Amino acid sequence: MKRYVLPVLAYLVPTFALGFVWHLILFEGYYKALQIYREDIIVPFGLVSMLIQAVIFAYIFDRAFAGSGDGWLARGLRYAALGAALSWSFTTIAVAAKNVMTSVPDYLVIETAFTVVQWLIVGPLTALAFETVRGTRPALP
16 A cells, blocks of 8 residues: 555645646636636545545556556656546536536636646656656656
């Protein structure tokens, strides 16, 4: 289980930080205009959700990507493509399908952008985290 601590943090820390800044600071007005979020956002629920995702995504990386012969960056970007597609399906498409908002297209644009940025950060970081845990020295891409 110890081998998953760093990879879990590689997802959790940047996802929480980016999510907080993106949704509650940088694009706060954009989201307010969408009228999608409650006034009293429950941040701990978001953190718990991200922790669950982090554990599952670390397991997926370990099983599907860690053993390939590619370099860490290639593994990280392939993992990012899969993770982004999965995340987009349950954090963007599903929310747009069932939540009330002023503009579904505007929501799709901002959340798709968030998902892309998130996974461009998380994918390579997770690959580096697994390299570190395994004690291999990652070569520069």
